[in-house]
Amino acid sequence: MNTVTLTVKKQPELYLECENANPDAFAGKKAADIAKLGAYQGKEISTLGDFFTITGEAGATAADTKIIVNGDCTKMKYLGAKMTAGEMIVNSACDMYTGSWMKGGKLTVNGDVHSFCGLAMAGGEFTINGNAGNYLGAAYRGDWRGMSGGVLRVKGNAGSDVASFMIGGTLIVEGDVDIHLGTHMEGGTIILKGNANRRVGGQLVKGEIYVFGKINVMMPGYKPVGEKEMEVDGTKAMFTDFIGDLGERHPKRKGEVVWGHIYMKN
Amino acid sequence: MPKEVTDVICPFCGTLCDDLIITVSDDNKTILGVKNACAIGAEKFNHQRLPGRVKRPRMRQADGTYKEITYDEAIDWTAKMLVKSRKTLMYGWASTSCQAMSIGHEIAEKVGGIVDNCATVCHGSSLIAIEDVGVPSCTLGEIKNRADCVIFWGCNPAHAHPRHMSRYSIFPRGFFTVKGHKGRKIYAVDCRYTDTAKCADEFIQVQQGFDYELLNAFRTAVRGDALPDTVGGVPKEKIYEIAEAFKTARFGIIFFGMGLTHTMGRNHNIDIAINLTRDMNEYTKFAIMAMRGHWNVTGSGQVLGWQYGFPYAVDLSRRDQARHQTGETTSVDLLNRSEVEACFYIATDPGAHFPVDAMISSSRKPTVTIDPHINCTTEISDIHIPVAMVGVETGGCAYRMDNVPIETRKVVEPPEGMLTDEELLTKINKRVDELMAKGGA
Numbered sequence: 001m002n003t004v005t006l007t008v009k010k011q012p013e014l015y016l017e018c019e020n021a022n023p024d025a026f027a028g029k030k031a032a033d034i035a036k037l038g039a040y041q042g043k044e045i046s047t048l049g050d051f052f053t054i055t056g057e058a059g060a061t062a063a064d065t066k067i068i069v070n071g072d073c074t075k076m077k078y079l080g081a082k083m084t085a086g087e088m089i090v091n092s093a094c095d096m097y098t099g100s101w102m103k104g105g106k107l108t109v110n111g112d113v114h115s116f117c118g119l120a121m122a123g124g125e126f127t128i129n130g131n132a133g134n135y136l137g138a139a140y141r142g143d144w145r146g147m148s149g150g151v152l153r154v155k156g157n158a159g160s161d162v163a164s165f166m167i168g169g170t171l172i173v174e175g176d177v178d179i180h181l182g183t184h185m186e187g188g189t190i191i192l193k194g195n196a197n198r199r200v201g202g203q204l205v206k207g208e209i210y211v212f213g214k215i216n217v218m219m220p221g222y223k224p225v226g227e228k229e230m231e232v233d234g235t236k237a238m239f240t241d242f243i244g245d246l247g248e249r250h251p252k253r254k255g256e257v258v259w260g261h262i263y264m265k266n
Numbered sequence: 267m268p269k270e271v272t273d274v275i276c277p278f279c280g281t282l283c284d285d286l287i288i289t290v291s292d293d294n295k296t297i298l299g300v301k302n303a304c305a306i307g308a309e310k311f312n313h314q315r316l317p318g319r320v321k322r323p324r325m326r327q328a329d330g331t332y333k334e335i336t337y338d339e340a341i342d343w344t345a346k347m348l349v350k351s352r353k354t355l356m357y358g359w360a361s362t363s364c365q366a367m368s369i370g371h372e373i374a375e376k377v378g379g380i381v382d383n384c385a386t387v388c389h390g391s392s393l394i395a396i397e398d399v400g401v402p403s404c405t406l407g408e409i410k411n412r413a414d415c416v417i418f419w420g421c422n423p424a425h426a427h428p429r430h431m432s433r434y435s436i437f438p439r440g441f442f443t444v445k446g447h448k449g450r451k452i453y454a455v456d457c458r459y460t461d462t463a464k465c466a467d468e469f470i471q472v473q474q475g476f477d478y479e480l481l482n483a484f485r486t487a488v489r490g491d492a493l494p495d496t497v498g499g500v501p502k503e504k505i506y507e508i509a510e511a512f513k514t515a516r517f518g519i520i521f522f523g524m525g526l527t528h529t530m531g532r533n534h535n536i537d538i539a540i541n542l543t544r545d546m547n548e549y550t551k552f553a554i555m556a557m558r559g560h561w562n563v564t565g566s567g568q569v570l571g572w573q574y575g576f577p578y579a580v581d582l583s584r585r586d587q588a589r590h591q592t593g594e595t596t597s598v599d600l601l602n603r604s605e606v607e608a609c610f611y612i613a614t615d616p617g618a619h620f621p622v623d624a625m626i627s628s629s630r631k632p633t634v635t636i637d638p639h640i641n642c643t644t645e646i647s648d649i650h651i652p653v654a655m656v657g658v659e660t661g662g663c664a665y666r667m668d669n670v671p672i673e674t675r676k677v678v679e680p681p682e683g684m685l686t687d688e689e690l691l692t693k694i695n696k697r698v699d700e701l702m703a704k705g706g707a
Binding site for chain 2: 014015040041042043044096115116134135140141142144165179180183184198199202203217219220221223245246247248
């Protein structure tokens with residue numbers, strides 16, 4: 001696997017849209033060619049080379065390409081967005097849309113990320129070694145398909161509206177989350193190691209939410225139906241099974257209603 | 267001899283009352299009297315004749331005072347600002363006509379602006395919810411003629427839409443509602459006992475921030491499932507009773523306002539209210555409607571919607587695509603993050619409504635405000651361009667809160683030499699073309 005290193009040499013005056021900073025766009029290119037890839041500040045079209053010092057050479061394909069980004073990326077959007085293969089490591093906090101629409105490969109951010117990261121993620125492995133903002137793994141505005149595949153892990157806390165409209169994949173938050181976790185969820189798995197503020201699983205149709213901590217106020221549309229011992233993300237424990245959202249319409253399979261579940265650790 | 271102009275459209279709130287009678291002087295220059303309008307609507311007309319009205323553009327000087335300049339100078343300054351800026355916030359539009367908006371959007375496409383309207387601090391969250399789950403709605407006429415179950419949730423039309431209750435929702439006698447108020451059951455859901463709640467048959471006091479949970483409880487109750495003893499401070503017996511009353515209504519309508527759109531959860535409060543409305547249609551006819559406030563803000567959403575597919579916060583900076591993301595392309599976020607280089611405000615007063623940090627950020631950027639009056643925003647702008655008042659001194663299309671377009675009319679002449687929004691924007695558009703043909707500002 002060939003490695004390309006990007007080091008921030010100039011901060012954007014506005015926010016920089018780096019939608020070409022991913023292994024797919026770099027594949028088959030040398031440093032000089034990568035430097036010519038477009039980056040956007042409002043209507044001004046710049047190049048990645050205007051903001052990054054670029055060294056190394058990409059592999060022939062995205063799968064053979066590893067990108068390391070160093071320097072302050074807090075004003076960089078879309079890092080790793082839409083990547084389908086390869087590896088990318090960002091040694092900084094990042095702005096919005098990091099890892100959004102990701103379909104494959106491995107993305108690691110060694111810092112915090114802003115809102116709308118992992119948006120509509122369909123595959124791959126996205127790890128955030130920091131905190132995440134709002135709408136992590138959710139759907140883009142107006143879309144009803146959020147995260148559909150892959151594994152998204154946040155080592156810290158996350159904001160509100162995490163995994164809204166989630167339809168598949170696994171999202172793990174090791175810290176706490178704010179309101180509206182898994183709202184409108186129609187599939188997939190959420191594992192919350194910390195606490196949730198409120199409104200977990202509102203209008204949830206299908207899918208599982210595992211909560212190791214506490215939920216400040218449980219939605220009225222959930223009722224406990226029993227207890228189960230399960231191993232979740234390497235931890236074996238007893239969970240109380242709540243089914244819901246009772247106010248929502250649920251599909252039927254072989255005449256049986258398919259409920260969504262919130263499993264609360266006892 | 268003074269004359270009366272009848273069937274005038276009120277230019278204040280989203281109700282767009284269309285029965286105003288305005289008395290004007292025989293030279294057609296001064297408004298002498300206003301009939302049928304609420305106190306706020308009447309003031310909109312009375313402003314027309316206020317002494318001290320600014321009649322020519324003003325430019326702020328280094329010492330903070332303003333100097334009168336010509337329209338041509340103001341247009342040139344504005345066009346240069348728009349062409350030079352890499353990302354311009356073009357906010358407002360709610361007090362102007364749809365025709366003017368359309369010209370403004372053409373400018374925004376050329377200069378790569380971000381077009382946003384007052385929904386961003388008002389019913390934007392309702393629009394997100396509608397994008398997410400759709401909306402079963404109706405017209406105000408249907409409500410007047412059919413509704414026998416009216417729910418005001420988190421809104422207070424007694425203050426914000428003063429004639430709404432008498433024209434459409436509580437008191438009027440309609441075709442199938444011949445008993446007027448007596449034939450309707452009125453519910454008010456709020457965390458406070460508002461003046462609208464005083465007009466209701468039943469007041470349901472919800473704990474602040476628990477609207478989503480209460481709506482979820484109503485949906486659960488409608489399906490006949492068990493509830494906790496209380497939800498948001500409301501006993502479950504009351505929830506079951508009201509859910510049953512909703513199901514047995516002939517025609518129900520939920521009106522909602524800032525109590526849902528600007529409390530915790532925002533758009534989700536609306537989408538669950540919409541889904542409750544959808545559930546109720548399995549039993550009876552039910553509709554839901556946003557209490558849109560700022561006059562033609564609905565029209566701005568309509569024009570943006572059919573032009574770009576999004577009703578507010580439309581980012582045209584990439585020119586080849588329109589983008590919309592609440593939290594990113596919304597005015598307050600753009601200003602708080604200092605993500606724009608210039609501000610162009612028209613027909614709205616963000617200075618009076620935006621958070622102070624956003625306006626501090628705005629005041630540090632080149633700013634143009636187009637408004638008939640001096641307001642909070644004009645005082646932090648580099649240029650203030652006065653224009654004729656839409657709906658008073660010039661006509662144009664405006665949309666009522668139920669998305670019905672209404673052609674407003676000119677009642678009096680504007681001050682001599684004063685441009686309308688449409689005329690001004692057309693001139694700015696032309697100047698932008700000239701500058702871009704020359705390669706920039």
